[in-house]
Amino acid sequence: MKDIVVQKVNKAYGKVQALQDISLHIGEGELFGLIGPDGAGKTSLFRILTTLLLADSGTASVCGLDVVRDYKEIRWRVGYMPGRFSLYQDLTVEENLNFFATVFNTTVEENYDLIRDIYVQIEPFKKRKAGKLSGGMKQKLALSCALIHRPDVLFLDEPTTGVDPVSRVEFWDMLDRLKRQGITILVSTPYMDEASRCDRIALMRGGRCLSVDTPEGIRGTFDKHLYAVRSASMYKLLLDLRTYPDADSCFSFGDAHHFSIRKDVVEKEGEAAFRRNLQAFLTAKGHTDIGIEPIKPGIEDCFMAL
Amino acid sequence: MRDSLAAFVRKEFLHIFRDRRTMMILLLMPIVLIILFGYAITTEIKRVPVAILDQSRDEVTQKMISHFVASEYFELYKMIDSEEEGQALFRQGKIRMALIVESGKLKGENEIQLLVDATDPNEATQLSAYATQIAVESGKVKVESENANSNAKPLSPFTFHLSPDQGIAPVIKLLYNPQLRGAYNFVPGVMGLILILICAMMTSVGIVKEKEIGTMEVLLVSPMKPVYIILAKATPYLLLSLVNIATILSLSYFLLDVPINGSLLLLVGVSVLYALVALCLGLLISTIADTQQAAMLISAVVLMLPVILLSGMVFPIENMPEILQVISNIVPAKWYIIAVKDIMIKGLGFGSVLQEIGVLALMVVVLVGLSVKRFKIRL
Numbered sequence: 001m002k003d004i005v006v007q008k009v010n011k012a013y014g015k016v017q018a019l020q021d022i023s024l025h026i027g028e029g030e031l032f033g034l035i036g037p038d039g040a041g042k043t044s045l046f047r048i049l050t051t052l053l054l055a056d057s058g059t060a061s062v063c064g065l066d067v068v069r070d071y072k073e074i075r076w077r078v079g080y081m082p083g084r085f086s087l088y089q090d091l092t093v094e095e096n097l098n099f100f101a102t103v104f105n106t107t108v109e110e111n112y113d114l115i116r117d118i119y120v121q122i123e124p125f126k127k128r129k130a131g132k133l134s135g136g137m138k139q140k141l142a143l144s145c146a147l148i149h150r151p152d153v154l155f156l157d158e159p160t161t162g163v164d165p166v167s168r169v170e171f172w173d174m175l176d177r178l179k180r181q182g183i184t185i186l187v188s189t190p191y192m193d194e195a196s197r198c199d200r201i202a203l204m205r206g207g208r209c210l211s212v213d214t215p216e217g218i219r220g221t222f223d224k225h226l227y228a229v230r231s232a233s234m235y236k237l238l239l240d241l242r243t244y245p246d247a248d249s250c251f252s253f254g255d256a257h258h259f260s261i262r263k264d265v266v267e268k269e270g271e272a273a274f275r276r277n278l279q280a281f282l283t284a285k286g287h288t289d290i291g292i293e294p295i296k297p298g299i300e301d302c303f304m305a306l
Numbered sequence: 307m308r309d310s311l312a313a314f315v316r317k318e319f320l321h322i323f324r325d326r327r328t329m330m331i332l333l334l335m336p337i338v339l340i341i342l343f344g345y346a347i348t349t350e351i352k353r354v355p356v357a358i359l360d361q362s363r364d365e366v367t368q369k370m371i372s373h374f375v376a377s378e379y380f381e382l383y384k385m386i387d388s389e390e391e392g393q394a395l396f397r398q399g400k401i402r403m404a405l406i407v408e409s410g411k412l413k414g415e416n417e418i419q420l421l422v423d424a425t426d427p428n429e430a431t432q433l434s435a436y437a438t439q440i441a442v443e444s445g446k447v448k449v450e451s452e453n454a455n456s457n458a459k460p461l462s463p464f465t466f467h468l469s470p471d472q473g474i475a476p477v478i479k480l481l482y483n484p485q486l487r488g489a490y491n492f493v494p495g496v497m498g499l500i501l502i503l504i505c506a507m508m509t510s511v512g513i514v515k516e517k518e519i520g521t522m523e524v525l526l527v528s529p530m531k532p533v534y535i536i537l538a539k540a541t542p543y544l545l546l547s548l549v550n551i552a553t554i555l556s557l558s559y560f561l562l563d564v565p566i567n568g569s570l571l572l573l574v575g576v577s578v579l580y581a582l583v584a585l586c587l588g589l590l591i592s593t594i595a596d597t598q599q600a601a602m603l604i605s606a607v608v609l610m611l612p613v614i615l616l617s618g619m620v621f622p623i624e625n626m627p628e629i630l631q632v633i634s635n636i637v638p639a640k641w642y643i644i645a646v647k648d649i650m651i652k653g654l655g656f657g658s659v660l661q662e663i664g665v666l667a668l669m670v671v672v673l674v675g676l677s678v679k680r681f682k683i684r685l
Contacts, residue, residue, distance in 0.1 A: 050527045052684050072529070080527040086520035090324040091317065102313035103528050
């Protein structure tokens with residue numbers, strides 16, 4: 001039983017409702033992602049599950065243990081990596097790791113096989129102070145520290161925030177390997193592109209759980225046509241697209257705008273005709289260098305549509 | 307679990323040693339304070355400039371003047387010829403006391419007038435007392451003293467009618483500190499201050515720092531018991547304060563010639579007890595404050611000010627309004643300073659400081675209870 005069960009959990013800070021009626025079931029050995037922007041309630045949920053915070057109502061259990069009643073037992077069995085970089089900056093890599101090992105009554109040698117893949121990458125710098133490591137290396141060290149006691153369940157709160165893209169990919173590769181060792185992993189991230197690396201995800205916003213499914217399942221629920229539209233004047237394009245008759249939504253995504261429209265609108269006039277009409281509409285508005293291409297929805301598109 | 311405690315304590319020491327600046331402050335602060343209090347900030351009277359107007363010029367007054375000049379309290383600035391000259395010197399701030407020996411009274415019984423600059427009332431009182439003492443010792447004299455203000459006309463005089471021939475002459479014997487050395491008072495005071503500073507402030511800052519950088523979150527989600535976290539945080543500072551006690555005691559013993567009349571063991575024991583009180587206060591503060599700055603401010607306002615103002619270190623408790631006297635009872639430094647003075651200066655034994663030890667021990671129990679109860683097992 002290395003699962004996580006959350007049932008109708010509510011949590012408020014004064015008047016701010018941080019979590020509303022959250023219910024989740026995360027199975028043993030699952031890599032589960034909480035996806036949502038800042039303030040979605042991800043950290044609050046983490047703290048409730050790691051026994052740091054008490055929910056106002058509802059129950060939760062980790063490894064079959066109640067987070068309120070059996071908090072002591074849970075603290076032996078989970079690994080937790082908080083959102084902030086929480087290592088001792090003035091201690092070296094080695095000292096940090098040894099310290100956390102002894103706190104959990106174990107030694108680095110005992111569980112070295114579990115962290116070897118991760119630790120070998122930072123081992124050349126083991127005499128360096130943690131505060132002097134790069135963002136990516138800090139995360140690897142923090143993960144090593146959270147893993148050093150071979151936890152059954154691993155909680156990672158925004159582990160890739162502030163880490164460069166290459167290190168982020170490496171980090172997710174490491175999580176894949178850990179998953180294969182049978183560790184249940186709950187990870188949160190504000191980056192939608194990382195969602196596809198999870199087995200299942202929960203989209204959260206404003207303390208609510210909007211939808212829970214596999215990344216493919218969530219993408220499958222997107223029932224509109226989606227186009228990436230570009231032109232020479234991007235900001236004007238955004239405003240103009242929103243005035244297009246029957247337009248569903250239009251959001252800026254990096255170098256293009258994601259423009260969605262109901263399927264029946266497009267099918268009525270035919271796909272090719274719709275694109276010609278849109279092109280004509282934008283040309284009439286004075287746009288040049290117009291590019292329109294159909295795209296598959298990403299998690300972020302689904303999130304925006306919810 | 308003992309291993310993790312040891313590792314934790316080791317980690318705390320690493321924090322302290324790695325932070326060179328703080329460590330230097332911790333180790334140098336007692337030395338600086340002792341030297342400051344010992345040499346710079348002193349309330350002792352030494353070589354006060356005095357002008358003397360001798361209208362009598364007989365054997366007795368000559369003898370008395372030579373007594374004055376010979377004492378280490380006073381230094382002859384100038385022999386003057388008129389009272390006006392004395393007033394001018396007061397106004398210029400050249401002298402702080404003038405001694406006027408009037409002429410032509412009974413042979414051997416001269417009347418002396420003392421003019422004292424009373425801008426600092428404590429000093430003025432001390433000066434007139436010393437001067438009177440010297441005058442009385444040097445002959446049959448009748449002293450009349452008058453307070454003066456350096457830029458105002460002489461105030462209404464107050465007169466000592468001391469005539470050793472008639473009535474009772476008090477024989478003053480100063481116990482424990484015959485030379486009225488200020489060091490006897492401030493060394494216990496500085497010890498009270500340093501221990502509070504290091505134990506309370508550093509412990510609270512140390513714990514709050516873990517909250518601030520987020521490591522407390524990880525520590526809480528670990529099997530480490532809160533009581534071990536507290537113990538591990540407190541141990542290094544307790545040891546560090548022992549080093550400071552040793553520094554202060556040896557500096558005051560060898561440099562300032564303050565004796566250690568009582569048992570050294572008892573003195574160290576009481577100091578450790580007091581350090582424990584301070585540690586507990588630090589723990590309590592850490593449960594209230596959320597940032598290092600807040601912890602520092604609370605420590606300074608809640609701990610340092612009472613230690614300086616209400617412990618009797620600077621201002622005598624007996625002179626305070628009754629309400630402050632009552633409040634001073636909850637200032638641990640008050641009891642500590644009393645105990646240290648008893649042991650160090652008076653050379654008293656365990657039985658005499660039983661009350662102080664009892665009060666400090668009670669404080670430890672109450673504070674430990676409070677802070678363990680307040681220490682959150684969650685965020």
